[in-house]
Amino acid sequence: MPANRFNGHCDYGIGIGLRVPHYSHILSKKPVVDWFEIISENFMVDGGRPLQLLDEILEQYRVVQHGVSMYFGSADKPDRAHLRRLKNLVKRTKTPWLSDHLCWGSVDGTYTHDLLPMPYTFAAARRTAEKIRQIRDFLEVPICVENVSSYAEYHVSEMTEWEFLAEVVELADCGILLDVNNIYVSSKNHGFNPYDYVNGVPHDRVGQMHIAGHTKFEKYILDTHDHPVLDPVWKLYAHATKRCGVSATLLEWDDKIPSFDEVHNEALKANDFIDGAKKATP
Amino acid sequence: MKAPPRHAPKRLRTTGDLRVLQRMMATALLRPLTPDDGLQPTWVDGRPMEQVASEFIKPNDRLSAFERLQLYSRMYWFRLFDAIRDDCPGLLAMLGEDRFGRLAQAYLERYPSRSFTLRDLCSRLVQFIGEEPSLTRPHTALAAEIARFEWAQTVAFDGESRPVLDAARISSTPPDRLRLGLQPYVTLLALAYPIDAYVISVKRRDALRSEASNTPESRTVAVPPRRRVPLPRRARTFVAVHRHHNRLFYKRLDPAAYRILEALASGETLSTALAAARGAKPAQVRRWFKAWMALGWFCAPVARRRR
Numbered sequence: 001m002p003a004n005r006f007n008g009h010c011d012y013g014i015g016i017g018l019r020v021p022h023y024s025h026i027l028s029k030k031p032v033v034d035w036f037e038i039i040s041e042n043f044m045v046d047g048g049r050p051l052q053l054l055d056e057i058l059e060q061y062r063v064v065q066h067g068v069s070m071y072f073g074s075a076d077k078p079d080r081a082h083l084r085r086l087k088n089l090v091k092r093t094k095t096p097w098l099s100d101h102l103c104w105g106s107v108d109g110t111y112t113h114d115l116l117p118m119p120y121t122f123a124a125a126r127r128t129a130e131k132i133r134q135i136r137d138f139l140e141v142p143i144c145v146e147n148v149s150s151y152a153e154y155h156v157s158e159m160t161e162w163e164f165l166a167e168v169v170e171l172a173d174c175g176i177l178l179d180v181n182n183i184y185v186s187s188k189n190h191g192f193n194p195y196d197y198v199n200g201v202p203h204d205r206v207g208q209m210h211i212a213g214h215t216k217f218e219k220y221i222l223d224t225h226d227h228p229v230l231d232p233v234w235k236l237y238a239h240a241t242k243r244c245g246v247s248a249t250l251l252e253w254d255d256k257i258p259s260f261d262e263v264h265n266e267a268l269k270a271n272d273f274i275d276g277a278k279k280a281t282p
Numbered sequence: 283m284k285a286p287p288r289h290a291p292k293r294l295r296t297t298g299d300l301r302v303l304q305r306m307m308a309t310a311l312l313r314p315l316t317p318d319d320g321l322q323p324t325w326v327d328g329r330p331m332e333q334v335a336s337e338f339i340k341p342n343d344r345l346s347a348f349e350r351l352q353l354y355s356r357m358y359w360f361r362l363f364d365a366i367r368d369d370c371p372g373l374l375a376m377l378g379e380d381r382f383g384r385l386a387q388a389y390l391e392r393y394p395s396r397s398f399t400l401r402d403l404c405s406r407l408v409q410f411i412g413e414e415p416s417l418t419r420p421h422t423a424l425a426a427e428i429a430r431f432e433w434a435q436t437v438a439f440d441g442e443s444r445p446v447l448d449a450a451r452i453s454s455t456p457p458d459r460l461r462l463g464l465q466p467y468v469t470l471l472a473l474a475y476p477i478d479a480y481v482i483s484v485k486r487r488d489a490l491r492s493e494a495s496n497t498p499e500s501r502t503v504a505v506p507p508r509r510r511v512p513l514p515r516r517a518r519t520f521v522a523v524h525r526h527h528n529r530l531f532y533k534r535l536d537p538a539a540y541r542i543l544e545a546l547a548s549g550e551t552l553s554t555a556l557a558a559a560r561g562a563k564p565a566q567v568r569r570w571f572k573a574w575m576a577l578g579w580f581c582a583p584v585a586r587r588r589r
Contacts, residue, residue, distance in 0.1 A: 041398065041399050044398075044399065045401070045440035046440060046441055046442035046443070046466070047440060047441060047442050047443035047467060048438075048439050048440035048441065048443070048467065048525060048528055049439065049440070049525075049528040049529075050440055051440075052528050069398040069399070074304065075297050075298075075300045075301035075304055076301075079398065082398050104304055106308075106398075107283060107301065107304040107305050107308045108283045108284050108301075108305065109283075109396055110283040110308065110312070110394050110395065110396060111394070111395040111396065111397065111398060112308060112311055112312070112358055112395075113358070113361055113362065113365075113395060113400055114311075114354065114357060114358055114361070116304075116307065116354065119294050119300070119303060121294040121295075123294050123295050123296055123297070123299065123300065124294060124300050127297045127300060151350055151353045151354065152339050152340070152347075152350040152351060152353070152354065153339070153340045153342075154303070154338055154339065154340065155292075155337070155338055155339070155340055156290075156291065156292070156293060156294040156303065156338070189342070190342065191342060191343070219344040219345055219349075220344065220345065220353070
């Protein structure tokens with residue numbers, strides 16, 4: 001959906017992640033970019049250069065927050081101190097929506113700093129949705145949850161990943177950040193059809209999409225974010241855009257980061273598929 | 283983390299079941315890798331890890347349950363090792379790759395991350411070096427000082443900045459009633475070694491190597507080998523690690539200047555702090571204060587942890 005209640009009714013275009021190697025280029029050249037996605041945790045600090053940089057970016061650009069440590073799926077209760085820091089940042093950036101992952105990564109207060117896959121069960125869905133509601137109520141900003149790429153599955157799972165995602169977002173009444181690269185990576189690692197996944201999610205809840213590159217190994221695919229987007233992912237993105245509508249789209253490039261222009265040009269390729277989707281939609 | 287469960291739940295019906303499953307998986311990931319970067323071959327109770335992994339992780343047509351879990355464990359350890367290396371280039375240079383790797387692994391085993399951010403990962407490293415001197419012997423004191431210095435850099439980079447006290451307020455308060463806080467991002471260090479100079483040498487060496495590897499010709503020109511930076515000799519050194527206009531700085535301090543700042547930071551009045559500056563000339567003390575105020579170091583007193 002181009003603009004809906006899950007992305008603050010914003011019709012954002014194509015953005016890229018705000019990354020350290022590009023700071024000086026962005027601040028000195030002020031390139032035209034629809035929006036930047038920031039990693040919330042990089043700016044949940046008390047002072048110094050990160051916040052100064054963020055304020056300079058906010059003067060010029062639209063910014064959306066993306067988190068990596070909320071761990072909606074952890075059995076632990078939400079950390080209030082963490083939430084207060086995050087809320088301070090939300091007030092600073094005025095992010096129209098906020099995203100984090102449908103995963104877990106901490107237990108008993110110990111952090112793995114990873115995005116670990118959920119067991120796809122009804123009990124886990126209920127617990128996760130309850131946490132999303134609590135967090136959204138505290139932060140007072142729409143939330144989109146992102147599907148992660150994964151390399152393992154649990155015996156206890158009772159449904160497919162996309163059924164689990166649908167169950168969680170319906171129970172939480174929240175949005176989806178649909179990462180089509182993650183769908184593709186997981187489809188290869190677990191042997192499902194990525195088009196079944198895209199077709200199976202509630203399309204009207206998609207508030208944002210992610211695209212990225214990945215790396216193929218002999219027995220699995222890793223979500224490395226260090227390459228241009230591969231053709232099968234573009235095709236899946238085109239399909240997702242036809243099904244869900246043209247949504248705010250973000251290219252993730254987090255390692256072996258090339259020049260700003262190279263990253264931005266790669267992101268703008270999404271326009272080709274967006275145009276196709278618009279033509280196909282009556 | 284609580285004690286690892288013996289078995290993963292066969293069904294997941296409650297949040298308690300979810301917690302047990304997550305505890306099981308986290309325990310597996312956080313156990314140290316084998317020398318060839320593999321998952322430990324046995325579980326905490328001695329059962330084969332292959333068997334335990336198969337209880338809760340599904341295999342696929344290419345990878346066993348053990349191998350799938352191993353992927354996550356490797357990613358955990360490699361990610362955290364990278365984070366510690368990034369934060370501690372001086373300690374890495376001093377200990378060398380192998381000993382630094384052993385220290386990092388032992389540290390993370392005892393003090394796994396308890397924060398949502400990797401920024402805090404090394405917050406207990408100084409304490410750990412003191413607890414396990416064998417990992418850094420015979421240079422434990424030096425290692426601990428480098429770790430303190432490198433943690434101070436983390437604090438200086440993004441620590442809290444409080445409103446700066448204005449000169450009028452300072453000058454209008456009698457010295458025997460005036461208490462000045464030090465900005466939370468400033469760390470005062472009394473060191474037995476000139477760690478600032480050592481860390482600068484390490485950074486300069488690493489920058490040169492990085493510069494060499496980033497040149498367009500780097501495909502044909504070999505990157506220079508990592509030159510060993512000589513360890514510093516003992517020399518009493520007083521330094522403030524701070525930031526100015528959001529850039530990191532190390533400021534050498536006269537011993538008397540250090541004593542004044544340390545007294546102020548610990549809550550003493552200005553007159554008591556000045557008494558600690560025995561031997562310093564009044565004109566010199568005035569110059570120090572002028573510089574510190576220009577740097578914006580003074581704020582309302584704040585509760586400060588001992589360094």
